[in-house]
Amino acid sequence: MTAEITRRHALLAAGFGGVLLPHTLSAQPVAKPAELKVGITTFLSGPASVFGVPGRRAAEWLFDEINRAGGIGGVPVRPFFVDEGPGTEHLVGEFRRLVQSEGVHVMFASISSGSCLACTPLSDELRKTTILWDCGTQRSFEEGPHPFAFRTQGYGTPEVLAPLLYLLKHKPDFRSIAVLNQDYAWGRDSWELWKTAMDALKPGVRVVAEMFPRFNSTDFSTEITRLLALRPDVVLTTSWGGELTTLIRQATERRLLERSLFVMPVGEPSMPALARTMPAGHIIGARGDHWINHPAPRDRAAFDRFIEGYRTRFSEYPIYPVHHMAQAIWALQAAYAKAIEAKSGGWPNDQELANAFRGLTFPTPTASITLREDGQGLEEQIVGLSSFTERFPYAVPEKMIRYPAAEISAPVGQKSTDWLKTLRPGMETRVGAAL
Amino acid sequence: MIDWFHENGLLLGLALLDGLAYAALVFMVAVGLNLVFGVLRILNVAHGSFYAIGAYAAASLSAFIAAQGLPPWAALPALLVAAALVGALLGPPIEALLLRRIYSGEPVIQLLVTFALFMILEDAQKLIWGVQPVSNDGAMRLLGTVDVPFAGDVIPFTAYQLFLLPAVALATLAGLAWFLRRTLTGRVIVAVTTDREAATAMGIDAKRVFLLTFTAGAMLAALGGALASPTTALVPGIGAQTIVLSFAVIATAGLGRIEGAALTALLIGLGRSVAVYFAPELEVVMPYIIMVAVLLVRPQGLFGAAEARRI
Numbered sequence: 001m002t003a004e005i006t007r008r009h010a011l012l013a014a015g016f017g018g019v020l021l022p023h024t025l026s027a028q029p030v031a032k033p034a035e036l037k038v039g040i041t042t043f044l045s046g047p048a049s050v051f052g053v054p055g056r057r058a059a060e061w062l063f064d065e066i067n068r069a070g071g072i073g074g075v076p077v078r079p080f081f082v083d084e085g086p087g088t089e090h091l092v093g094e095f096r097r098l099v100q101s102e103g104v105h106v107m108f109a110s111i112s113s114g115s116c117l118a119c120t121p122l123s124d125e126l127r128k129t130t131i132l133w134d135c136g137t138q139r140s141f142e143e144g145p146h147p148f149a150f151r152t153q154g155y156g157t158p159e160v161l162a163p164l165l166y167l168l169k170h171k172p173d174f175r176s177i178a179v180l181n182q183d184y185a186w187g188r189d190s191w192e193l194w195k196t197a198m199d200a201l202k203p204g205v206r207v208v209a210e211m212f213p214r215f216n217s218t219d220f221s222t223e224i225t226r227l228l229a230l231r232p233d234v235v236l237t238t239s240w241g242g243e244l245t246t247l248i249r250q251a252t253e254r255r256l257l258e259r260s261l262f263v264m265p266v267g268e269p270s271m272p273a274l275a276r277t278m279p280a281g282h283i284i285g286a287r288g289d290h291w292i293n294h295p296a297p298r299d300r301a302a303f304d305r306f307i308e309g310y311r312t313r314f315s316e317y318p319i320y321p322v323h324h325m326a327q328a329i330w331a332l333q334a335a336y337a338k339a340i341e342a343k344s345g346g347w348p349n350d351q352e353l354a355n356a357f358r359g360l361t362f363p364t365p366t367a368s369i370t371l372r373e374d375g376q377g378l379e380e381q382i383v384g385l386s387s388f389t390e391r392f393p394y395a396v397p398e399k400m401i402r403y404p405a406a407e408i409s410a411p412v413g414q415k416s417t418d419w420l421k422t423l424r425p426g427m428e429t430r431v432g433a434a435l
Numbered sequence: 436m437i438d439w440f441h442e443n444g445l446l447l448g449l450a451l452l453d454g455l456a457y458a459a460l461v462f463m464v465a466v467g468l469n470l471v472f473g474v475l476r477i478l479n480v481a482h483g484s485f486y487a488i489g490a491y492a493a494a495s496l497s498a499f500i501a502a503q504g505l506p507p508w509a510a511l512p513a514l515l516v517a518a519a520l521v522g523a524l525l526g527p528p529i530e531a532l533l534l535r536r537i538y539s540g541e542p543v544i545q546l547l548v549t550f551a552l553f554m555i556l557e558d559a560q561k562l563i564w565g566v567q568p569v570s571n572d573g574a575m576r577l578l579g580t581v582d583v584p585f586a587g588d589v590i591p592f593t594a595y596q597l598f599l600l601p602a603v604a605l606a607t608l609a610g611l612a613w614f615l616r617r618t619l620t621g622r623v624i625v626a627v628t629t630d631r632e633a634a635t636a637m638g639i640d641a642k643r644v645f646l647l648t649f650t651a652g653a654m655l656a657a658l659g660g661a662l663a664s665p666t667t668a669l670v671p672g673i674g675a676q677t678i679v680l681s682f683a684v685i686a687t688a689g690l691g692r693i694e695g696a697a698l699t700a701l702l703i704g705l706g707r708s709v710a711v712y713f714a715p716e717l718e719v720v721m722p723y724i725i726m727v728a729v730l731l732v733r734p735q736g737l738f739g740a741a742e743a744r745r746i
Contacts, residue, residue: 046671049566183719211711214719216676218667221596222453222711228590229449242568246668249572254580254591273568 032347033105036075038063038332039098040108041115042134045085046216050241051111051269051321055134056081057314058325059108066329072336073347084110088118095119099126106131106353108328111321113137113156113185123148129354133328134321136287137189138416141374148350150357150371152331153324154287154379156186157416158408160193160238162381163265163285165408166401167234168201168428170283170385171261174233176206178260180223180247182239183212190238190265193416200423208232220247224254232260240266245273252277267386269319271394278395282386289366289380290323293389293396295435303365317392327364327379331371334362374412378405382435400435407431443713445586450708452583456596458704459604460663464677465684466611466696467655473628473690474648477534478542480549482656483678484556485521489657490664490673491564493517494571497664501573510573514661521661522654530649535642553674561671568668575665596666603662607655608697615693624648680722687726689736699737 040059043052063077071077080102082094091110098104099122107130109119116135123130124146132140132151136159140151167174179194181187191210198205208230211223227235235256239247244264251257257279264270268286271278297303306326310318339348339356348356361370369377384397408431410419468482496513533552537545575595582589583597615621626634627644635641659677667673680703688699703722710721717724729737 045561045566050568053566209715211715213715216670216672218670218673219457219663221456221666222450222708225449225453225590225592226446226712229446229585229588231588242668242670245568246570249570249668250666253572253575253593 030347030349032073033075035078036072036106036336037078037080037098037102037104038106038108039080039082039095039102039104040133041082041084041091041095041110041119042108043085043111044081044083048111048241049085050273051134051319052084054314054316054319055111055321055325058310058318058322059329061310061313062326062329066333072333073340080104084112084115088114091115092118092122095122096126099128104128105350106332108133108325110135113139113189116140117185120146120149127350129350129357131328131331134324137185138193138410139189141376142410142415146375148354150331150360150375150377152327152362152369152371152377154381154405155376155409156190157193157410157420158379158381158403158405159265159285159287160190161197161408161420162383162401162403162432163263163283164194164197164201165403165428165432166283166285166383167261167263169401169432170399171234172428174205174261176208176230176232177234177236178209178211178227178230178232179207179236180209180211180213180220180227180239181237182215182217182243184215187212187215187238191236193420194236194238196417196420197423200421201425201427203425215243217243218246220250224251224256227251228254228256228259234263235260236263236265238265240269242273244270248274249277252279257282269321271386271396272317272319275394276388278386280385280387280395283383284386284395284397285381285383286320287379287381288320288323289382289402290320290364291382291384291397291400292317292392294366294382295400297366298363298368299365306365317394323364327362327369327377330364331357331360331362331369331377335360372412376409376412378409380405381408401432402435403432446712447709449583449585449590450712451705452592452597453711454701454705454708456600456666456704457707458701459600460659460666461680461684461704462604462697462700463607463659463662464656465681465688465700466607466693467652467659468678468681469685469688469690469693469696470611470624470655471649471652472685474624475534475538475645476631477538477545477549478682479534479652480546480678481529481552481556482652482681483674483676484553484560485525485653485656485674486660486663486677487560487669487674488525488556489518489521489660490571490667490669491560491569491660492521492657493661493664494569494669495564497571497573507573507577510577514574514664515658518654518658518661521657522650526650526653527646529653530646534649535645538645553678557671557674560674564669566671568670570668571664573665593666600662600666603658604697607658608693611693620647683722683726685736687729687736689733689739692738695736695738 042055043049059079063079067076080098084091109130110116111134113135116132120140130149136156138156179191181191262282265285267284335356339352361368367380369379371377381403382400384400386395387398410416464486471479493514496517497510500509500513537548575593578594580591581594581597583592615625623639684699688695703725706721706725710717
């Protein structure tokens with residue numbers, strides 16, 4: 001005998017299934033997993049591996065330490081690494097595989113801004129918490145909301161604005177500038193940010209050359225000759241990694257840095273490779289405040305332990321991707337602690353974990369970072385002049401100025417280029433404090 | 436127009452000096468590729484790998500010399516020694532064990548095999564030298580800089596780029612021209628290039644000619660890389676950049692006299708440096724703009740002879 005199914009029964013069943021069941025399921029307690037799987041995208045090949053490999057080392061080192069101490073919320077962490085080198089298409093496929101097949105609980109993406117712009121829509125679609133651990137494009141949170149994406153570090157706008165404010169204070173009478181950036185998203189975007197802010201803060205500066213050599217260039221001879229002939233007061237370059245190292249080596253050999261003041265917002269990671277080749281007295285920045293000679297970190301003991309721990313293990317000083325990876329991991333620990341506490345000891349699901357990240361404040365050895373409501377982290381910026389000490393074998397900043405992130409970042413909901421136009425001359429005297 | 440030259444003539448002079456050094460390096464690689472294609476009729480994609488390995492080997496040899504406490508000037512002959520070693524060690528086994536099997540194959544198979552070889556050699560470079568940038572500027576520092584007068588000012592150029600690179604390229608050009616036209620082996624190579632079937636029928640040992648030519652081509656590419664190493668940073672991918680540019684040079688020059696490769700390299704080198712001064716956004720595409728413009732007018736290239744179609 002079979003029961004007759006009427007249209008009313010079907011509608012009731014659909015109503016129960018469509019409305020009540022998802023609610024019931026989402027309220028189900030999530031079982032604590034046997035391991036906390038973290039997918040990490042980073043450059044393991046190609047020129048950008050100068051950033052990616054130290055980032056991977058930092059993750060392996062810190063997760064080892066966390067696991068020895070009992071894991072996160074009592075769960076051991078297992079990282080899965082994906083190489084950004086083969087390109088965006090490969091990366092997107094790997095992101096999906098990690099989430100849908102490996103079942104990772106959190107994604108860390110990425111170094112390249114292009115990679116991040118491809119990964120944030122995936123975080124929306126797959127509803128998977130994604131930490132933008134190292135990329136800097138301002139577009140991530142300015143072109144629409146991404147409820148599952150969070151950046152646990154600074155980004156392009158404060159990274160460019162802080163060195164400009166420093167330049168205005170250090171050399172207020174400069175009249176001409178040339179730019180030599182890499183020909184890809186960051187090189188073009190960072191110049192647009194700089195130019196917009198410079199036009200607002202010091203109108204009338206003459207731009208004598210805008211050069212964007214091919215990404216991964218290894219020979220800047222012709223560009224250097226042109227800059228030597230033009231003699232701009234200032235040369236801006238937001239290039240990084242091996243390209244910046246090569247540019248500075250070739251420019252120093254031909255005495256360009258004796259003629260023009262160089263401003264290098266992403267200079268910090270190239271200083272160890274340049275060693276004593278880097279001339280003193282040029283403006284160097286990093287995306288953040290984690291200079292190795294930071295004169296006043298929030299927790300001196302923790303800072304020294306971090307620097308020496310990395311140096312002892314890998315026989316090199318940490319550069320900023322190492323700090324950025326550590327920040328992502330510290331944020332992950334803090335968010336899980338917050339989410340588990342909010343659930344009275346229960347293990348959070350994806351939505352609850354994302355909720356914990358929003359507005360999260362977590363400590364770093366140098367300061368603390370707060371994630372805004374749009375997901376962007378507020379990280380202080382420190383800029384200074386290249387100098388040498390007995391303690392370190394490469395250039396570190398002196399005459400440092402610390403810039404509070406909130407004062408040099410575009411407010412939530414505003415595009416950076418619109419906000420930068422509203423800046424007024426004299427900002428350099430109001431924002432930033434000498435260290 | 437005259438006013439423009441009046442205003443920018445001095446800048447054009449600087450662009451000429453920049454273009455010379457660049458052209459010298461491009462010539463070294465392109466002439467080797469031209470030679471190999473002319474004799475073996477194989478478009479060797481792995482030619483760019485010889486350039487990269489030559490550069491890395493020169494850096495390693497220079498580092499070894501410095502570590503042994505040998506005099507700094509030893510860094511200069513080390514560039515030549517590294518190139519000779521790379522050509523001699525890699526050229527003969529690749530020709531004898533790999534290429535010899537595909538001479539009669541379809542061009543697409545030849546292209547795929549040399550591309551596979553290129554990929555293998557790329558990974559071998561990463562395994563041996565890693566992915567971090569390597570620098571080798573000892574030789575360039577050794578020669579110092581030269582101040583070139585410019586509009587009441589001076590522009591420092593490195594003597595290495597201003598004098599040494601063009602001088603080595605000219606010496607290579609002259610040496611190759613002499614070798615190909617004045618020696619028996621050179622004339623045999625020219626004969627095989629001109630008509631392989633007829634040359635073989637006359638009793639020329641084609642196998643020996645192929646081996647010799649391929650090894651010489653590999654040495655020239657490695658020499659280009661070794662000479663470039665003090666002026667650049669060595670990173671994964673430099674071989675690919677070089678081979679693409681070299682293809683553009685030989686396509687523009689056409690198969691034929693080596694002087695054609697030299698003049699085309701100069702044209703492309705100057706085109707690129709002039710672009711940096713006057714239209715920087717065209718820097719990357721300038722060699723290919725020149726190539727397309729030339730091939731539209733002369734499909735056989737600037738110096739190539741039009742060939743009758745063979746049935």
